[in-house]
Structures are given as structure tokens and as C-alpha cells.
Amino acid sequence: MLVSATEMLKKAVAGKYAVGQFNINNLEWTKSILATAQENNSPVILGVSAGAGKYMTGFKTVSAMVQAMIEDMKITVPVALHLDHGTYEQCFDCIEAGFSSVMFDGSHYPIAENIEKTTELVRVTREKGLSLEAEVGSIGGEEDGVIGAGEVADPKECKMIADLGVDFLAAGIGNIHGKYPENWKGLDFDALAAIKELTGDLPLVLHGGTGIPAEMIQKAISLGVAKINVNTECQLYFQAATRKYIEAGKDLEGKGFDPRKLLAPGCEAIKEIVKEKMELFGSVNKA
Ligand code: 13P
Numbered sequence: 001m002l003v004s005a006t007e008m009l010k011k012a013v014a015g016k017y018a019v020g021q022f023n024i025n026n027l028e029w030t031k032s033i034l035a036t037a038q039e040n041n042s043p044v045i046l047g048v049s050a051g052a053g054k055y056m057t058g059f060k061t062v063s064a065m066v067q068a069m070i071e072d073m074k075i076t077v078p079v080a081l082h083l084d085h086g087t088y089e090q091c092f093d094c095i096e097a098g099f100s101s102v103m104f105d106g107s108h109y110p111i112a113e114n115i116e117k118t119t120e121l122v123r124v125t126r127e128k129g130l131s132l133e134a135e136v137g138s139i140g141g142e143e144d145g146v147i148g149a150g151e152v153a154d155p156k157e158c159k160m161i162a163d164l165g166v167d168f169l170a171a172g173i174g175n176i177h178g179k180y181p182e183n184w185k186g187l188d189f190d191a192l193a194a195i196k197e198l199t200g201d202l203p204l205v206l207h208g209g210t211g212i213p214a215e216m217i218q219k220a221i222s223l224g225v226a227k228i229n230v231n232t233e234c235q236l237y238f239q240a241a242t243r244k245y246i247e248a249g250k251d252l253e254g255k256g257f258d259p260r261k262l263l264a265p266g267c268e269a270i271k272e273i274v275k276e277k278m279e280l281f282g283s284v285n286k287a
Contacts, residue, residue: 001067001070002066002067002070002079002080002081002098002099002100003078003079003080003100004080004100004101004129004130004131004167005019005045005080005082005100005101005131005133005167005168005227006131006167006168007078008043008045008078008080009131009167009168009203009226009227010201010203011286012043012203012226012227012283012286013201013203013224013226015282015286016221016222016282017221017226017281017282017283017286018206018217018220018221018225018226018227018228018281018282018283019042019043019044019045019226019227019228019281019283019286020042020044020045020209020227020228020229020230020274020277020278020281020283021045021046021047021082021084021205021227021228021229021230022044022045022046022047022230022231022234022274022277023046023047023048023049023052023084023229023230023231023234024046024047024048024052024062024066025052025055025056025235026055026056027065027069028263028266028267028270029234029238029270030046030065030066030069031069031073031267032267032268032270032271032274033046033234033270033274034046034069034070034073034075034079035073035271036270036271036274036275036278037075037077037079037274037278037287038073038074038075038076038077039275040275040278040279040283040284040285041077041284041285041286041287042077042278042283042284042285042286042287043077043078043079043080043283043286043287044077044078044079044080044278044283045079045080045082045101045227046066046079046080046081046082047082047083047084047229047231048062048081048082048083048084048094048099049084049085049231050083050085050086050087050090053083053090053094058097059083059090059093059094059097059099060097060098062081062097063081063094063097063098063099064098066079066081067081067098076287077287078287080100080101080131081098081099081100081101082099082100082101082102082103082131082133083099083101083102083103084103084229084231085103085105085135086102086103086104086105087104087105088104088106088117088121090102091103091104091121092124095124095125095128095130099130100130100131101130101131101132101133101167102121102125102130102131102132102133103132103133103134103135103170104117104118104121104132104133104134104135105135105138105170106118106134106135107135107136107137107138107139107151107172108138111136111157111160114134114136114161115160115161115164118132118134118161118164118166119164122164122165122166125167126165131167131168132166132167133166133167133168133169133170133205133227134161134164134166134169134170135169135170135171135172136153136154136157136158136161136169136170136171136172137150137151137152137153137154137157137158137171137172137173138150138151138172139151139170139172139175139176139177139207139208150172150173150174150175150176150208151172152172152173152174152188152191153171153172153173153191153195155191155194155195155197155198155199156198158171158195158198158199159198159199162198162199162200162202166202167203168202168203168204168205168226168227169199169202169203169204169205170204170205170206170207171191171192171195171204171205173187173188173189173191173192173195173206173220174186174187174188174191175187175206175207175208175212176208177207177208177210177231177232178208178210178232179210179211179232180208180211180212186216187206187212187216187219187220189219189220189223192204192220192223192224192225193223195224196223196224199224202224203224203225203226203227204223204224204225204226204227205225205226205227205228205229206220206225206227206228206229207229208229209228209229209230209231209233209277210230210231210232210233210236211232211233214280217280217281218280221281221282228277228281230273230274230277233273233277234270234273234274237266237269237270237272237273238266238267238269238270239266240269241265241266241268241269242262242263242265242266244265245262245265245266
């Protein structure tokens with residue numbers, strides 16, 4: 001059964017660790033991440049971007065697949081199914097499809113509109129017992145080959161959104177999606193501390209978890225980050241393992257072309273990196 005991410009993240013704040021959000025793209029991704037969470041007795045959040053949802057034919061398919069896999073795989077650790085960077089409308093679509101958590105990314109709206117839309121989503125998610133993530137200060141990243149710097153959120157705006165009753169908050173602190181450029185300045189810990197000061201025990205979310213050095217991750221957790229999103233790194237691990245398999249000519253041996261064999265090294269590689277992240281985030285044995 002799916003659970004909202006509220007409880008697991010409250011526990012993470014209290015216990016000074018973070019729960020990983022790992023984005024899923026297909027059945028293999030989901031299976032690898034769920035198996036790793038169970039093997040490590042860790043809570044887990046499965047992230048679904050709108051693009052990944054569309055790729056899997058729609059949010060209903062994703063929700064049905066994840067819920068059935070939890071049952072068939074006999075997963076007992078807490079699992080939340082979470083919309084990643086949703087629009088206002090996509091949040092409602094996911095709620096209807098049976099997701100247990102949604103993120104409304106209103107960071108590109110003027111703050112008044114972000115507040116208005118977030119307020120309505122707080123009302124609806126409270127009614128249904130689901131969790132809601134909001135965002136202040138957009139997370140930069142690579143788009144069409146151009147890497148935009150991550151914005152640094154205004155702590156006062158974070159407080160305004162936090163006070164609406166959201167369950168956790170993504171605040172930009174110079175983090176970006178995808179690989180970090182050579183000249184990246186690192187996370188802005190002064191901004192994080194200022195946000196934490198005003199938002200109290202509200203779990204903070206660190207997007208763009210790929211490629212952030214371990215010491216920065218640990219410092220961020222010590223300053224109130226309780227959810228860390230990882231997407232690109234699983235893709236890179238899957239890609240490298242798949243490339244190795246093909247370059248070694250394994251797909252040409254026997255039934256090496258069978259997708260269950262062809263995709264197996266990539267799936268194992270995802271398990272390896274997810275386990276590593278769970279250990280780094282401190283969520284192992286916290287289910
Ligand atoms: P990365 O792809 O950089 O790991 O970021 C993931 C993310 O923040 C999803 O919202």
C-alpha cells in the first residue's frame with residue numbers, strides 16, 4: 001500500500017537523515033528501486049515527472065503498476081508515489097490516479113499566484129490525506145544544452161509558503177538538475193540556514209541530488225534537508241552498464257538479446273547507486 005510522504009519525512013527531520021526520491025521511468029526502474037528499499041529496510045519516494053508519466057502512457061498506468069508491484073513484490077517498507085514538478089492541473093490528475101503525494105511547482109509564478117494555487121492544493125491534499133511539496137526559487141538545470149544557474153530562494157517567501165500548511169518545501173539553494181558544471185559554486189548553506197531558521201521543523205527538499213559531493217549532502221541534512229531527489233545518476237549508471245554489456249558483445253551470445261538479459265546489468269547498476277545513496281542519506285534501517 002502506498003503511504004503519503006509526510007510521516008516518513010517528519011521522522012527523517014527528527015532523526016537527522018534524509019529519504020531519497022528516486023525518479024522512475026519504467027517497470028525496470030521501479031522494480032530495482034523497490035527491491036533496494038526493501039533489502040535495505042529504507043523508506044522510499046518514487047518520483048514521476050510529467051514527461052516520465054506520459055512516457056509510461058499516463059499517471060493511471062504508473063499508479064496501477066506501482067501499487068501492484070508493491071503487492072506482488074511483498075514490499076513492506078513505506079513507499080510514497082510522488083508527482084515531481086507538477087503543474088496545478090497535473091497535481092489534480094495524479095490525485096485522481098491514486099498517487100499518495102504531489103509536488104506543485106509554482107516557482108515560476110509571481111509569489112501571490114504561487115500562494116493562491118498552493119493554498120487550494122493544501123485544502124485538497126488535507127481532505128484526502130496526501131502529502132504536498134511546494135517550491136520557492138526555481139531549480140536550474142540543463143535545457144537544450146544551456147545550463148541555467150539555480151536560483152536562491154528568498155527565506156521570507158519560503159516562510160509564506162510554509163505557513164500555508166504544505167508538508168515539505170523545495171527551496172533553491174544553488175542546486176540544479178542534471179550534471180553540475182565545472183565552475184559550480186556549490187550549495188548556498190547560508191541561504192539554507194536562513195530558510196531553516198524561518199521554517200522550523202518543516203522538512204526541506206534538495207533537488208538535483210546527482211553529483212553533489214557527500215560532505216555537502218551531509219551538511220545539508222544537518223541543516224534540515226530531509227528529502228533528496230536523484231534522477232540523472234540512476235540514468236547514468238543504467239547507461240554505463242548497458243553500454244558495457246553491448247560493447248562486450250554479450251547481446252550477441254546465446255539469448256543475450258532477450259530484454260530480460262539485455263536490461264539486467266542496467267537494473268543491477270540502478271540498485272547499486274540507490275543503495276549507495278540510501279547509505280549516504282542515512283535512511284537504511286529507518287523503515
Ligand atoms: P537530478 O537529475 O540532478 O538527480 O535531479 C533530480 C531531481 O531533482 C528531480 O526533481
